[in-house]
Amino acid sequence: MKAMTYRGPYRIRVEEKDIPRIEHPGDAIVRVTLAAICGSDLHLYHGLMPDTRVGMTFGHEFIGVVQEVGPDVRNLKVGDRVMVPFNIYCGTCWFCARGLYSNCHNVNPNATAVGGIYGYSHTCGGYDGGQAEFVRVPLADVGPQVIPDDIDETDALLMTDALSTGYFGAQLGDIVAGDTVVVLGAGPVGLFAAKSAWLMGAGRVIVIDQLEYRLAKAREFAHAETLNFAEYDDIVVELKKQTDYLGADVVIDAVGAEADGNLIQQVTATKLKMQGGSPVALNWAIDGVRKGGTVSVLGAYGPIFSAVKFGDAMNKGLTLRMNQAPVKRQWPRLFEHIRAGYLKPSDIVTHRIPLDDIAEGYHLFSAKLDGCIKAVVVPSAN
Amino acid sequence: MSEEDVPLAYVADKPRPGAESPDELRRRIPGWGADLDPADRPSVPRLDRDLPDTGAHWTFPARQPGGEGRERSIEHAFVTPVFGTVAPLRGLSGVVRRFAYSRFSEGRAAHWLLLVLGDRVDVAESRVEAILRGRPDRLIAETGIGAEKGVHPVASRLRSTRSDTHHTWMDPFVVSAPWIAAAVVGWRIVRRVRR
Numbered sequence: 377m378k379a380m381t382y383r384g385p386y387r388i389r390v391e392e393k394d395i396p397r398i399e400h401p402g403d404a405i406v407r408v409t410l411a412a413i414c415g416s417d418l419h420l421y422h423g424l425m426p427d428t429r430v431g432m433t434f435g436h437e438f439i440g441v442v443q444e445v446g447p448d449v450r451n452l453k454v455g456d457r458v459m460v461p462f463n464i465y466c467g468t469c470w471f472c473a474r475g476l477y478s479n480c481h482n483v484n485p486n487a488t489a490v491g492g493i494y495g496y497s498h499t500c501g502g503y504d505g506g507q508a509e510f511v512r513v514p515l516a517d518v519g520p521q522v523i524p525d526d527i528d529e530t531d532a533l534l535m536t537d538a539l540s541t542g543y544f545g546a547q548l549g550d551i552v553a554g555d556t557v558v559v560l561g562a563g564p565v566g567l568f569a570a571k572s573a574w575l576m577g578a579g580r581v582i583v584i585d586q587l588e589y590r591l592a593k594a595r596e597f598a599h600a601e602t603l604n605f606a607e608y609d610d611i612v613v614e615l616k617k618q619t620d621y622l623g624a625d626v627v628i629d630a631v632g633a634e635a636d637g638n639l640i641q642q643v644t645a646t647k648l649k650m651q652g653g654s655p656v657a658l659n660w661a662i663d664g665v666r667k668g669g670t671v672s673v674l675g676a677y678g679p680i681f682s683a684v685k686f687g688d689a690m691n692k693g694l695t696l697r698m699n700q701a702p703v704k705r706q707w708p709r710l711f712e713h714i715r716a717g718y719l720k721p722s723d724i725v726t727h728r729i730p731l732d733d734i735a736e737g738y739h740l741f742s743a744k745l746d747g748c749i750k751a752v753v754v755p756s757a758n
Numbered sequence: 759m760s761e762e763d764v765p766l767a768y769v770a771d772k773p774r775p776g777a778e779s780p781d782e783l784r785r786r787i788p789g790w791g792a793d794l795d796p797a798d799r800p801s802v803p804r805l806d807r808d809l810p811d812t813g814a815h816w817t818f819p820a821r822q823p824g825g826e827g828r829e830r831s832i833e834h835a836f837v838t839p840v841f842g843t844v845a846p847l848r849g850l851s852g853v854v855r856r857f858a859y860s861r862f863s864e865g866r867a868a869h870w871l872l873l874v875l876g877d878r879v880d881v882a883e884s885r886v887e888a889i890l891r892g893r894p895d896r897l898i899a900e901t902g903i904g905a906e907k908g909v910h911p912v913a914s915r916l917r918s919t920r921s922d923t924h925h926t927w928m929d930p931f932v933v934s935a936p937w938i939a940a941a942v943v944g945w946r947i948v949r950r951v952r953r
Contacts, residue, residue: 467812502842705801718789739902
């Protein structure tokens, strides 16, 4: 089969790999019909995530058709059209039993701090992802769900991570009616977080980014006010001015490891990999939120320590909330919102890229060229 | 400054700047307030045992074969019952990675820094291996730079409509510096041995 294959930082190619096989009785093999490139794939692509091995296939956002099932699989059958949450989880460990599906203890031998994620380095379990013609789906009775007939397949694809994560970030903000919510980052997750903040009753939503075309999308798609931080000497001061010196009630960090910051941050974090990513966005969140407010972190950071302004967080009495989204817990509500017309996730898709051209897709998305907001990858296997 | 001009942060209550009424917001924003009740929002990761069936029909998943000898975090009691098998440890990078896993917990910086080092060794090993196998890396094509054709490669750089302009200038230094440093150290070792 054809699969996107990592060759080192900023280097990928499409290779012929063996079709994955059933390795555990609970596995399914899924023929991928659509995959997506996620902003956090860029952290792998840029070589930021420890233990990203050459030869790996990325891609934790995908949908497909069940091709084969292991002997223990009861809830799926060959031919089912499924959406697969990016989390791999067992459903019964101490953490899963309490709803922390993204923190499953039974699927990732390489780390205890994070669960299993498709195509997200050995730090997240060493599984191949879905930017390929076929993918191994472990514990298939738990994660995947048959796509409802009335749900568009691109919408389903975006529910496997980006939409669910954006919605989750707004939830973590504990938004109450009338809150001023600031979202850092106008990528797919930031756009969905902004949109979700309205569903939860926000009084004002402000999205901050530096790329004008992404801010335009935030205005149009997410009805948000926007600020381009490149136009201000100090975006935190501007934020304080805009909120009558109070600060935001809730700030959602939808940026993560590769925030544009000062030179020192760039060199130590994103170049020399001496931090778990550039903490600029996180520090803006801590500075920009009001005292007693909530910072919700959706941005993916690496496991190495980062220079975060924890003293300010303490002195301001902040609530810091964060996790990988337990995706499948979101789906019933998100289906309702899609059916009601409140959400149309596929509206953010700007590019559809054949799997053969995925290196170009990564470059476009990484450099933010050609108005790229969300790129969907189309494998060719039938 | 009159008292009316004192910003909100300095007084107990005042209309918020830019505030719209719920009715105005409901008219303007599709679905505004649909999840207004914080108690009626799914999936916040508070410990909760009143959950829908996950579909699991085990108390502990069956053990995947082949876990013997697989690297694992020393914070785990054993290799987890389910695991990925994508790229087993091999070569010098495998030695570095195995040492990182077997010696240091996830709480230690050495664990992660060794894994980052292992990644770089892996890339170098894979480049050499690809040459030996007669299928060398296509270093330009693999960057995907071909995608720039037709999407204003020059203008986008001049007008700062892309996100990599901030660091492009430093990339050659950062990429080449470790190699140059390694070459210098290597050369010094060779000279010392020759003497």
